Amino acid sequence: MNNGSSFSASLFEPRSIAFIGASTNPAKWGFNILHHIIRGGYAGDLYPINPQGGTWFGRPLYRSLAEVPGPVDLAIIVVPKEKVPDTLRECIDARIPAAVIITAGFGETGAEGKALEQEVLSIARSGGIRIVGPNTMGVFSAYPSHMQAVMTSAPFKQGPVAVVTQSGNLGTSISYRFLRRGIGISRLISSGNEADLTVEDYLEYLETDEKTRLICLYVEGVRQGRRFIDTIGRISSAKPVILLKGGTGDTGASAAMSHTGAMTGSFEVFQSICSQANIIMAESIDEMVNIGGLMLSQPEIRGKRIGIVTQGGGWGVISADLCEAAGLELPPLDDRVVSMLDSFLPPYWSRRNPVDLVAPNRVSMMTDSAEALLKHADMDAVLLLGLGYLTGRATRWMESPVLPREVVEQPARKLIAGERELVDLITRQIRQFGKPIIPVVDIVGFDEPGENNIVRHLDTKGIMAYSSPEQAIRALAKAQDYYERRRTRAEALQASR
Numbered sequence: 001m002n003n004g005s006s007f008s009a010s011l012f013e014p015r016s017i018a019f020i021g022a023s024t025n026p027a028k029w030g031f032n033i034l035h036h037i038i039r040g041g042y043a044g045d046l047y048p049i050n051p052q053g054g055t056w057f058g059r060p061l062y063r064s065l066a067e068v069p070g071p072v073d074l075a076i077i078v079v080p081k082e083k084v085p086d087t088l089r090e091c092i093d094a095r096i097p098a099a100v101i102i103t104a105g106f107g108e109t110g111a112e113g114k115a116l117e118q119e120v121l122s123i124a125r126s127g128g129i130r131i132v133g134p135n136t137m138g139v140f141s142a143y144p145s146h147m148q149a150v151m152t153s154a155p156f157k158q159g160p161v162a163v164v165t166q167s168g169n170l171g172t173s174i175s176y177r178f179l180r181r182g183i184g185i186s187r188l189i190s191s192g193n194e195a196d197l198t199v200e201d202y203l204e205y206l207e208t209d210e211k212t213r214l215i216c217l218y219v220e221g222v223r224q225g226r227r228f229i230d231t232i233g234r235i236s237s238a239k240p241v242i243l244l245k246g247g248t249g250d251t252g253a254s255a256a257m258s259h260t261g262a263m264t265g266s267f268e269v270f271q272s273i274c275s276q277a278n279i280i281m282a283e284s285i286d287e288m289v290n291i292g293g294l295m296l297s298q299p300e301i302r303g304k305r306i307g308i309v310t311q312g313g314g315w316g317v318i319s320a321d322l323c324e325a326a327g328l329e330l331p332p333l334d335d336r337v338v339s340m341l342d343s344f345l346p347p348y349w350s351r352r353n354p355v356d357l358v359a360p361n362r363v364s365m366m367t368d369s370a371e372a373l374l375k376h377a378d379m380d381a382v383l384l385l386g387l388g389y390l391t392g393r394a395t396r397w398m399e400s401p402v403l404p405r406e407v408v409e410q411p412a413r414k415l416i417a418g419e420r421e422l423v424d425l426i427t428r429q430i431r432q433f434g435k436p437i438i439p440v441v442d443i444v445g446f447d448e449p450g451e452n453n454i455v456r457h458l459d460t461k462g463i464m465a466y467s468s469p470e471q472a473i474r475a476l477a478k479a480q481d482y483y484e485r486r487r488t489r490a491e492a493l494q495a496s497r
């Protein structure tokens with residue numbers, strides 16, 4: 001396990017961890033990261049090490065690696081920077097294959113720090129140990145054992161998204177946004193200064209990682225340009241890679257240099273190369289999660305024909321503009337489809353795409369309309385705008401101090417049950433047609449307290465909801481572009497054989 005190609009087993013599937021720099025002081029990372037590992041439920045052997053010995057809240061503290069009773073797959077190092085070189089030598093003597101160096105104060109700080117970082121790298125290479133960092137937030141791995149060796153304290157859960165980031169706190173922010181929508185994380189890697197292992201190493205591992213279906217990547221600078229492009233190009237033919245670039249302007253580039261020591265180049269050139277490799281470029285961490293959530297929760301969109309069903313006209317008008325700006329199409333409805341919709345919609349409906357229901361009196365009008373658009377108008381995807389209003393109205397009835405509970409409870413529960421049934425209908429239609437049906441819930445629906453929150457209900461069904469048409473349409477357009485490019489490349493490759 002000491003050769004370079006096998007670092008992944010030690011790093012992501014360690015059977016045992018030596019935590020060097022364990023502390024009982026809650027103000028130190030040697031306390032907090034150790035706490036996160038234990039509380040997260042790591043199932044392997046864990047050896048906290050502190051030269052003073054003693055105990056860590058009932059667990060024995062080992063004075064050195066020499067006292068550890070068994071073999072160690074991974075070392076996590078949280079000691080002062082001047083002690084890192086000797087600590088790494090001890091890890092090599094103990095035949096530990098990989099180490100995560102949390103400690104900062106290296107190449108990101110200037111010439112002296114760079115010299116220390118180079119010393120650490122030389123030691124690592126001479127001893128055959130692979131290192132993450134230094135200056136890293138840590139690593140999380142959900143499989144096979146839950147290992148939360150990171151600075152962040154909120155609990156993680158297993159899922160299909162891998163996050164690789166050159167910024168620790170951005171990795172946390174991206175992960176949390178997925179987690180709060182019910183989407184779990186497979187691996188989180190804060191690459192830090194990348195003295196040894198780089199973004200490319202982690203990407204090559206994730207390329208064949210069966211637990212990872214989608215990769216979110218934040219980079220400030222790339223040290224191995226050709227390898228980076230070759231790797232993400234291969235990955236994008238099978239798994240989506242969503243990339244957020246830091247340091248796109250002069251000020252940001254300067255900040256990146258002082259952050260991780262990364263040099264940044266021309267953003268325009270970088271963007272062009274990523275486009276050629278079919279990488280999805282996100283403009284913010286929220287857009288990254290919007291795109292990723294859509295691609296994980298919806299079928300592959302196979303064309304640009306979009307149908308819109310809305311409970312109010314304004315959202316429909318805005319959505320039509322947004323689709324046009326994003327390169328999506330809103331085909332007109334032919335007479336046959338209009339006649340079909342006429343049979344169950346009120347006489348004042350819009351008779352066009354977007355289909356404006358004008359505050360319908362039953363929620364199934366939305367899914368009945370979606371079925372007509374998908375089945376008979378040959379739309380590639382449908383946006384459902386305005387879910388959650390009925391649940392909100394019903395909740396206000398039951399909370400009202402001026403309405404008798406016995407009068408409003410039955411009709412209120414009927415409205416709430418109707419919208420929950422609508423979610424179930426959407427779920428079934430997605431499976432039935434194999435096409436995206438994307439719900440947009442006004443922001444007030446996200447804030448609904450308790451079990452009546454329709455967004456949480458959609459989350460439990462594995463369907464991403466959006467708080468504005470813009471979020472949904474931008475995500476849909478970028479997903480459509482990715483899938484179209486991937487199909488085109490696959491067809492060209494097949495034709496060349």
